[in-house]
Amino acid sequence: MSRSTRKPARQMPLQPDLGMPEQGWRQRLYIIIFESDTVAGKRFDLILLGAIVLSLLVVALDSVAVVYQRHGAVLDALEWFFTALFTLEYVARLACVRRPVRYARSFFGVIDLVSVLPTYLALVLPGAHAFLDIRILRLLRIFRILKLAAYIEEYQMLGQALAASRRKILIFLTCVLMVVILMGTMMYVIEGAANGFTSIPTSVYWAISTVTTVGFGDITPKTDLGRALASAMMLLGWGILAVPTGIISSELTARRFSTHAPTRTCPECLTEGHEPAARFCKDCGTTL
Amino acid sequence: MSRSTRKPARQMPLQPDLGMPEQGWRQRLYIIIFESDTVAGKRFDLILLGAIVLSLLVVALDSVAVVYQRHGAVLDALEWFFTALFTLEYVARLACVRRPVRYARSFFGVIDLVSVLPTYLALVLPGAHAFLDIRILRLLRIFRILKLAAYIEEYQMLGQALAASRRKILIFLTCVLMVVILMGTMMYVIEGAANGFTSIPTSVYWAISTVTTVGFGDITPKTDLGRALASAMMLLGWGILAVPTGIISSELTARRFSTHAPTRTCPECLTEGHEPAARFCKDCGTTL
Amino acid sequence: MSRSTRKPARQMPLQPDLGMPEQGWRQRLYIIIFESDTVAGKRFDLILLGAIVLSLLVVALDSVAVVYQRHGAVLDALEWFFTALFTLEYVARLACVRRPVRYARSFFGVIDLVSVLPTYLALVLPGAHAFLDIRILRLLRIFRILKLAAYIEEYQMLGQALAASRRKILIFLTCVLMVVILMGTMMYVIEGAANGFTSIPTSVYWAISTVTTVGFGDITPKTDLGRALASAMMLLGWGILAVPTGIISSELTARRFSTHAPTRTCPECLTEGHEPAARFCKDCGTTL
């Protein structure tokens, strides 16, 4: 992880080296805000996590007409409280790093700005209300806290397993897409616009919802031939579903065993496969 | 299991040490009610299991308007019969343990009380009818019987595999929740209230039903962009589904192999885990 | 398999020892009808398989109103043809075994009779039309042919893996049923009859359709609390789905490795793990 986060990705590094100040209140602030080894750092992370979750709740409730009509004033007040809090945090982050421009241009720097900007914009430009929902991107800030927290190992292992299966999953997706386009077009020809299959893209949307076993039911085959084809697709999708699961399963299983796999070699008799904890060669008794 | 059940969980231990009386009818009753090693104890468990299942059936049928209109009197009679039976059992449990208060405050003690109380309350307070459905918690009493029965080993193994995968599943769920909140908000912006996506919480509910491949179809995308995004979500959800399955699969597979793993022991230093092919102890160098 | 089919199951053995006649046309008929080692026996199986599939098609088409109105006469003629064929086969089976009563009372003997009886009954009793659909049980006769065919090994391996996971799956199903009953009752209380959750059984039906990710959408939550609970159920069901898959996966994986697992021991140095094809001990060079 540390390696990949160091290299710049499209001019906007995820977590660039922002430079810890060497002394003074800026250093103390940096350690609290950007690190999580100290008690204060952990407390800051927890409070920030709580604030993000609560502010997301406010954004969500804002969109519920009934709630907004009744508690609009409270929600607006809370929104301004969180906006002020996040603005303060943004300024603090800018202030305590040695390279503020680099921070402002980093992925999380942009997310931090985008988290507060819409509220201010909506104040200035009445038409900017449409952008208020962008605040939901505050969600992404949770990842920064998680990355610093205790779950990194599991997170990385899952990530590595997915990355290792990347090519297999890509090929699998290509095949699925082809099946879905062919099947969708066939259903478009068989069922036609009268039965809801109004165009090839719509039919492909239906085919995807069928093969993935989602099955919304907003469009359904009405003709016998269409239903027969749909049945075949469902059974196919069911069988296909086994493939990505199998890929990830075998990847995780292999990873698990290879982690525990011994790789030490005896200097005397050159047998391999000694356990990491072994102290003597199991074949010739030489001290490892 | 025995270890974890011993330690108090939030003041309400699942199965605390209630104290078997040392002699007399209370001891005999205790052995029948709380243990399942004797013939009488097994018979008691079976009868109780049957009574619980039948009383659940009565609760369920109570709620069916047509059935209640026709057979209301029979159902009421059966309900009183089971309530009397469970009350008797509750009193007997209180009577035969040495620490009745500890039992009454334990998890199953509370469940036992909650199983009978609503029926009495509905008699006294006519408005308490609403609480009658709480009787469904009788269901939980089945777990007590199962725990004593023969399926403990499998039960524990599944539980341990889930517990061991706990952290991975938690991280996985966090990622899914983020995807679902982001996607739901996007659909709320794209489709809008006119197409059923009336608020962010509703849209997130829809996104969950889509990513998990449930696909109720009560809300469905109508615009082309919305359908394209929904298609991507379905394929994504399908791929993501592979992850928890892979986690559990590899956990169970690893567990299985580690159970059957060779366990040769060194005669000198007593370390275990030597491979079948090893000729010398890997820890002390003694010939195996 | 052979062991389990030998032992009588509820007075009705699946494939009892019917006794091959020792000579004459009855023996030749027996070998053709009941065995599949000869060319004639294989041909008989294939023709029977074809006849069963075609007769099932006739039964299915019979039920399609449009098709029956147009081609009713043809379908009736075909039905009588297959009924005559299967009657002939039934008589032939009765004639060529040494213990016809035992055959008639066996599982497949009853199925063979049930396959032809409804057609005759519908002729005699006009009211017996309702029983015509029982003919679909002809389907089960395919299993007899499959059992004799080449796919036995895979069939048995899948069966054994399922049988070995029986207890785990049972426990899993018990837990799922409890979750579903509790959740269904909660939804019944939250949503109520006005939103389609008319009774506890109906709500449990809905809960099952949700947890299994089927999601018909005939009943859907309308209240916010109900939708929140439904969302939790969908995520839960998704996670739970991983469990049976993991059980079967690990079972099949373990079976695979244990099949290929070496189990030979060197008579000289007692090392284990020699491959089945090995001719010399890999540790001391002794001839195995």
Add this chain to the structure above:
Amino acid sequence: MSRSTRKPARQMPLQPDLGMPEQGWRQRLYIIIFESDTVAGKRFDLILLGAIVLSLLVVALDSVAVVYQRHGAVLDALEWFFTALFTLEYVARLACVRRPVRYARSFFGVIDLVSVLPTYLALVLPGAHAFLDIRILRLLRIFRILKLAAYIEEYQMLGQALAASRRKILIFLTCVLMVVILMGTMMYVIEGAANGFTSIPTSVYWAISTVTTVGFGDITPKTDLGRALASAMMLLGWGILAVPTGIISSELTARRFSTHAPTRTCPECLTEGHEPAARFCKDCGTTL
């Protein structure tokens, strides 16, 4: 792969030996068009891939009524551009191989022709508009490019795993089909035409959509008995789903481990497959 593509499949080999010309512009063209080792060859593949994807987009947009009304002329122009391009490519392929007839009759030769023919036919015969959707088969041409590209190894491994599980999956599908036909017929009898189960084929279609957890919801059980049966089917389908996943998982896991399996070779008798811990050849007893 190379082996299987060499042998003729139903008179129409997928990729027959078309014969590279020995010199001149035809050889240079052949290397560009049919191979992908050179820079020009790779560039040709990429351009062709882009043209195919874009032309598929045109076909898809053609079917959207709103888009066609507005941008019909542009789409028609683009269609003619791609048709001309693919015609040119087809002629070039014919021109540069030494055995043009063999190419024209190969699988991809036919697909190449079918990709351009409908557009010309629609010009000559106004009634041939219905065949325009056949152009979607252009999709299959992507496979030719993929086969030459870098993803062959993963593609083959997935293919081999599926091929190895072929028999197990076939048996599994047979059992599922039987369950689905029996269940569908039962629902047809229980629910009847009044509740949407109009015929046995329709009911089987419903049963498939239920067992595979698609659950369109266009047909749903209304009676209590039907809902009970549907609930059982959903739980069954859920459990069954674990089987194909388990098959593929264990297949991929086994394949993975056998790939990394030790492959030490005996210097004397050249047998392979000695374990890392072996000290003597298991076949001839030579010291390894």
